[in-house]
Amino acid sequence: MSFKGIKNKLLRFKSVFVTHWISFTIKHPRYNKPYYHSEIKKMMDCGSEALGFATFQCLSCGKGEHTVNFSCKGKACPQCGKRYSRESMEKIASRLLPGVNYRQVVLTLPCEFRNIFYNHPQQGALYSELMSVGHACLEALIQDLLLCNTLKIASIVFIHTHGRNGSYNPHLHILLGEGGLNPETNQWLPISYLPLGRLRLKWQAHLLHFMAARIGDLNGIIKALWVKHPDGFYAHPGNGKKVPTKHYRGLLKYLIKYLASPPIGVSRISCVSDGYVSYYYQSHKSKQREYERVEAEVFIGRMVQHILPKGFQRIRYYGLQATASFKKWYEIIAMAVGDLVDGMISYVSRLKYCDFFREVAGRNPLVCTFCGDDMELIRLYHPDRGVFYDIFAP
Structure with a gap:
């Protein structure tokens, strides 16, 4: 698409906020706050x-x-999201362990928890704990599979707060190293298969125990979810892929692209007229392009509900990837897997x-x-x- 075409679509996206932002905040007072007004003004300017x-x-x-x-550099800006994604991709690539295969694991929330997360007064803290629970779940699963309860795993956790049509649907994408390190022997134990059934049950147990401890039984919702989902919650174990090479870019680009920009890119908006916005998205269910036409204020709501609290980190590093000890584990794993490299992949802090x-x-x-x-x-x-x-x- 030409720059002129991109500019026209961007202006069309912004026109929705020019016309309907004030009326939207009047109807939805949770967004009628300086933080949200500031983010929208930054995006407009x-x-x-x-x-x-x-x-x-x-x-x-x-x-x-x-x-x-x-x-x-705002959280609602479709322009700044592209650069953030590009720089984040380079940063993450520099943090991948040598000789280790990575896979993308997806962990979801049942729909009964969505309103609880959306309306929680400490939403940022709840998201943070959810990301930590996702790591703990995978670490426990791999420890069970490799019969080593001291095993440390490598995970980079991304939180996505929406589905492909922009509706609120928080879930985790986790870049998981295939295996774990026994810290007592400094031996790397590889794994190439995550059983779906055990993953689903393990995630259900970790999530429900977390929610019960954090929120309470929620009028019997947690008890009902044990019965409703005897096979566990939906999860995807992913497929292994050799990432610390030229092949990492596609996967990282997919994981990062929605972290900083609105869930519906300007190129997907086909029409703005008569108080409605029409756009398309690629459906997970049908595997085809689907179209929606919603009121402009509904569209704005789908965009701004994904503006997370100020300073919230949407990408977190756990276990062997943790910032404080990453260099130490990097060198140990390089020796353990026999894949000595000339230092870590370089990271340019700003393009x-x-x-x-x-x-x-x-x-x-x-x-x-x-x-x-x-x-x-x-x-x-x-x-x-x-x-x-x-x-x-x-």
Whole structure:
């Protein structure tokens, strides 16, 4: 899609909020708070001069000029989500263990728990504990399968709060190392198969015990869920895949793409008219493209309900992946699996604007189209500070 096409779709997405955001917050006071207003305003101003800008100019010929409007880095912004996903993918890739196969495991919540999570006054804390329970479940399962109750596993947990049509459906995607390390012998014990039946029952037990301890029996809901699901809760054990190579990108891109941007991308919106929004999504059930037409305020609700609490980390590292001890385990596992490598995969903390632009558009915007020389930064503007850098200022 051309930049013009992307811009038009982005404007159409923002027009829904321009017209209906205020009326939406009046009808739904839980979102009529400074935090949500701030996130929506950042999204509306993203890519405009309102957030500040940098100007580059070709000093060789004086003709070429390019202005970069600063991004908002907001949780509701479909523009900033692309860059966040790209950088997160590189960061996670640098944290994968050498010689270890990874698989994607999915753990879901029964529908009876969705309203409890959605309306909980400490939603962020509940999400955090859920992610930890997901790791504990898989560690207990692998310990049982490998007959070693001291085994440590490697897991990176992602929380997704929506289904493909944008409706509220919190669930976990876990990038799981296939096996575990016996810390007493420093021996890596591989595993290539997770039995679905045992996974489902193990997840049910861990989740229901957690909810009972955290929330209570909820008028008999937990007791009823034991009976209603004799085979356990829905889960997917995933398929093993050699990830610490060039093959990791597709899997990581899938896991990350919905973490920072709205669940319905601007390219999927087909029509905005008469107070309604039409869009499509790829259905899990039918395996086909399906279409929905909803009121604009319903659409806004589906977008903003996934704005998680300020500072909440949607990606967490557990066990052998834990930040505090990762380097230590990395070196031990490299020796244990016999896959010595030249250090960890490098991680570039932030992709340069010109490099990211080149990935998307196939050209460097900071090269003068008139003479081919590199442009130079000549001016910086911030809305709170005004012009604070200008090479031509006296």
